[in-house]
Amino acid sequence: MDRMLAVKLDTTGCEAEVRLNGVPLGRADAARPSLIVPVHEYIVSGSNRLELVAWPPQVLPAGAAAPPPVPPLTSDGLQGATVRILLPRIGGAIHESSARTLAQLDWAPPAGTRYEAPATLSEDVSLPVSFPRWRWLEARPHPAPAALHPQALALLQALAQDLARGDVERFIATVRLRTEEIAHAYQRRPEDEAARLRSDLLALHAAGRAAWVPPAAEALWLHPIAGGRLLECLDPAGGPALHTEPDALGQTHALPLRLGAVDNNLYVLR
Numbered sequence: 001m002d003r004m005l006a007v008k009l010d011t012t013g014c015e016a017e018v019r020l021n022g023v024p025l026g027r028a029d030a031a032r033p034s035l036i037v038p039v040h041e042y043i044v045s046g047s048n049r050l051e052l053v054a055w056p057p058q059v060l061p062a063g064a065a066a067p068p069p070v071p072p073l074t075s076d077g078l079q080g081a082t083v084r085i086l087l088p089r090i091g092g093a094i095h096e097s098s099a100r101t102l103a104q105l106d107w108a109p110p111a112g113t114r115y116e117a118p119a120t121l122s123e124d125v126s127l128p129v130s131f132p133r134w135r136w137l138e139a140r141p142h143p144a145p146a147a148l149h150p151q152a153l154a155l156l157q158a159l160a161q162d163l164a165r166g167d168v169e170r171f172i173a174t175v176r177l178r179t180e181e182i183a184h185a186y187q188r189r190p191e192d193e194a195a196r197l198r199s200d201l202l203a204l205h206a207a208g209r210a211a212w213v214p215p216a217a218e219a220l221w222l223h224p225i226a227g228g229r230l231l232e233c234l235d236p237a238g239g240p241a242l243h244t245e246p247d248a249l250g251q252t253h254a255l256p257l258r259l260g261a262v263d264n265n266l267y268v269l270r
């Protein structure tokens with residue numbers, strides 16, 4: 001592989017989120033005005049939907065009351081966001097000045113323009129890829145994600161308990177499908193990726209910095225993304241539900257999990 005597709009989001013004076021094929025890739029704001037994410041594992045052959053959301057809504061747990069709608073805003077002409085799909089060479093800078101731009105969305109309302117928040121722009125773009133059809137695309141939206149909550153809770157609690165003991169094998173096995181596909185997406189060997197993950201988890205445990213917390217029922221919620229094909233395992237603050245207690249330096253470690261439901265069985269697909 002000599003080139004790698006990546007998404008680059010740049011913001012000025014606002015918060016923005018980028019999504020690809022319905023999957024939120026990340027946000028940028030005043031504290032972190034730029035975001036770069038490799039995206040092979042979320043790209044499909046043919047048409048891909050790129051979205052830019054300015055002032056995106058906060059992710060709320062299921063059943064939480066929605067905040068009141070934001071009244072129309074007036075631009076001061078200093079707010080803007082740009083998202084690009086870039087094709088840089090491996091080892092080169094991931095920047096629009098040195099990489100081919102395959103798609104671009106710009107949001108920059110002129111001064112005095114009134115607009116609604118969130119403001120969403122989208123474009124369908126065909127990308128030069130020949131990836132296989134990823135498994136998460138085959139997962140059908142579950143009609144009642146809440147019905148899968150007990151199964152997801154049991155899975156995360158078991159993983160947290162194992163990781164807290166330094167037993168990483170259940171986690172390695174649970175994420176096998178994800179590991180295989182991401183390795184394929186970046187032309188790596190799945191066994192090498194699994195070995196790297198195992199080594200990182202064991203090193204974290206050996207350092208005494210991995211007090212993994214089994215989530216309580218009320219601390220886990222399943223957030224549908226990608227049209228409901230994937231369910232993010234989140235805590236009430238919107239972060240990954242599988243995480244550690246803060247260590248002596250106040251740092252936490254988290255393992256994001258995105259589940260797909262097939263015949264009422266859950267699989268970690270991203």
